[in-house]
Amino acid sequence: MALSLVFWLLAVLSAPLTLTSPSEPSRQEDAKLTNQWCVERDLVLVDAAQRHYDTALWCWKVGLRPQATSEVLYSLAVSDGRFKPAKSVLAKMRALESEDWKKEPPRPSPTLLRDHAKRVAKAKEQDLRDHLKLAQWAAGKKLDEEARAVYERVLQREGAPLELDAEGCLRIGKSVVRADTSKAIHDAAVVINGRRYIRDEFFRALPDVGSVFEAGSDALRVRSTISAENAEHLHALGLALVPLLEQELGGRPTERMELFVLARRADYEKYLNSAGLARFGFGGGVADRKTYTAVVCAQAADLDALVLHELTHLFQYGITRAIMPDWYGEGLAETFGGQGTFRFSGGALEVGGMLGPERRTLLASPERLMPLGELLSADAPALFPERGWLFYAQSWAFLRFLRGEAGPDVAERFRRWERTCTGAALGADAADLRAGDPSAARALFDATFSAELATLEARFREYVASLN
Numbered sequence: 001m002a003l004s005l006v007f008w009l010l011a012v013l014s015a016p017l018t019l020t021s022p023s024e025p026s027r028q029e030d031a032k033l034t035n036q037w038c039v040e041r042d043l044v045l046v047d048a049a050q051r052h053y054d055t056a057l058w059c060w061k062v063g064l065r066p067q068a069t070s071e072v073l074y075s076l077a078v079s080d081g082r083f084k085p086a087k088s089v090l091a092k093m094r095a096l097e098s099e100d101w102k103k104e105p106p107r108p109s110p111t112l113l114r115d116h117a118k119r120v121a122k123a124k125e126q127d128l129r130d131h132l133k134l135a136q137w138a139a140g141k142k143l144d145e146e147a148r149a150v151y152e153r154v155l156q157r158e159g160a161p162l163e164l165d166a167e168g169c170l171r172i173g174k175s176v177v178r179a180d181t182s183k184a185i186h187d188a189a190v191v192i193n194g195r196r197y198i199r200d201e202f203f204r205a206l207p208d209v210g211s212v213f214e215a216g217s218d219a220l221r222v223r224s225t226i227s228a229e230n231a232e233h234l235h236a237l238g239l240a241l242v243p244l245l246e247q248e249l250g251g252r253p254t255e256r257m258e259l260f261v262l263a264r265r266a267d268y269e270k271y272l273n274s275a276g277l278a279r280f281g282f283g284g285g286v287a288d289r290k291t292y293t294a295v296v297c298a299q300a301a302d303l304d305a306l307v308l309h310e311l312t313h314l315f316q317y318g319i320t321r322a323i324m325p326d327w328y329g330e331g332l333a334e335t336f337g338g339q340g341t342f343r344f345s346g347g348a349l350e351v352g353g354m355l356g357p358e359r360r361t362l363l364a365s366p367e368r369l370m371p372l373g374e375l376l377s378a379d380a381p382a383l384f385p386e387r388g389w390l391f392y393a394q395s396w397a398f399l400r401f402l403r404g405e406a407g408p409d410v411a412e413r414f415r416r417w418e419r420t421c422t423g424a425a426l427g428a429d430a431a432d433l434r435a436g437d438p439s440a441a442r443a444l445f446d447a448t449f450s451a452e453l454a455t456l457e458a459r460f461r462e463y464v465a466s467l468n
């Protein structure tokens with residue numbers, strides 16, 4: 001497929017141009033240059049698609065199902081859906097006909113996860129090198145806007161502070177960015193900890209956010225408008241969460257998680273509006289799939305709990321593109337970040353405890369509980385302000401119930417549902433990270449448990465009554 005697409009692109013490049021007048025050579029040259037740019041850009045994307053498709057095949061072979069599907073979707077995304085091998089494999093994954101879905105694979109070892117991370121990192125490093133060559137080609141052809149856009153993408157990926165050399169040029173590895181382009185990028189940058197960084201999508205949404213403090217590592221970067229101490233504390237908290245989620249979910253994100261803490265509610269709401277996420281304004285935090293950033297408002301009652309909750313969402317997005325029902329996502333996030341469910345002291349984090357008494361009181365009245373059918377199909381944002389927090393608490397309880405209290409047979413079928421949804425990336429949209437539909441995962445849950453839903457509901461209500 002890669003070769004056939006390359007040949008098609010070359011045919012586009014070599015096709016004769018139709019000229020309206022022999023007196024317009026500049027238009028002819030502009031059109032030819034535009035065609036050349038499209039060819040060079042698409043060649044880079046085709047190569048990236050092939051690399052990540054190869055990584056997906058390796059993931060599938062060693063039993064990393066969610067990671068395999070994520071790489072297939074990435075391959076499709078960078079090729080604008082044209083990479084046929086990836087389309088074919090994704091269709092087979094989502095047919096759910098393989099006996100593999102019925103088997104519970106062994107939990108991946110830390111060594112296997114490190115190997116996976118290295119393979120993905122190697123593929124993405126080559127992606128960046130190819131993009132850098134593309135930017136240099138564009139700069140050499142005086143395609144200044146195209147060159148700058150690619151340079152900024154490379155610099156954003158690197159995440160390093162911007163520093164001009166004695167000639168006023170930015171350096172990326174051994175490559176030198178032309179002085180005028182370097183100045184434009186440098187002047188548009190944002191200042192963090194007194195140093196300039198590329199202004200990514202988040203900062204473009206909040207151009208006047210004010211002073212920003214940062215603490216970071218390979219796994220997590222925290223940026224805060226409160227203080228350097230706040231950034232350091234939340235970074236330590238987030239790092240303590242990572243190995244616990246890795247053990248729970250059997251995977252490790254290949255992208256660095258980003259956490260942004262905003263001191264002012266107005267800035268938080270401005271970001272939500274700019275990102276098209278205004279419907280999540282009911283609470284104090286959101287995990288944005290597209291930018292792979294958790295954004296929280298520091299005015300929340302329990303900032304540590306909110307950060308753990310949103311980072312759990314983000315971690316899950318980092319290992320699977322599946323669109324899970326809201327009860328599952330919020331139940332999982334409350335397991336690791338619900339008020340009362342964790343303890344952080346001396347750099348050590350304990351999770352999985354009981355939800356705090358104030359939160360559990362929402363479950364104390366049987367007549368207030370949501371019917372199970374309503375819980376399973378609920379859209380969380382639509383339940384606020386009346387029943388949103390009840391939904392969160394009940395989702396936490398239902399997840400605990402399915403994983404243990406409902407018995408080994410239910411727990412085994414529930415785990416099969418989980419790995420099928422995540423392994424096949426049910427509901428994911430390859431073209432839009434913020435889009436997706438949980439109906440496929442809901443339908444599979446219904447097919448798995450519908451025959452006994454009434455019995456499950458009665459037993460679940462008994463379990464909830466025992467919590468208070």
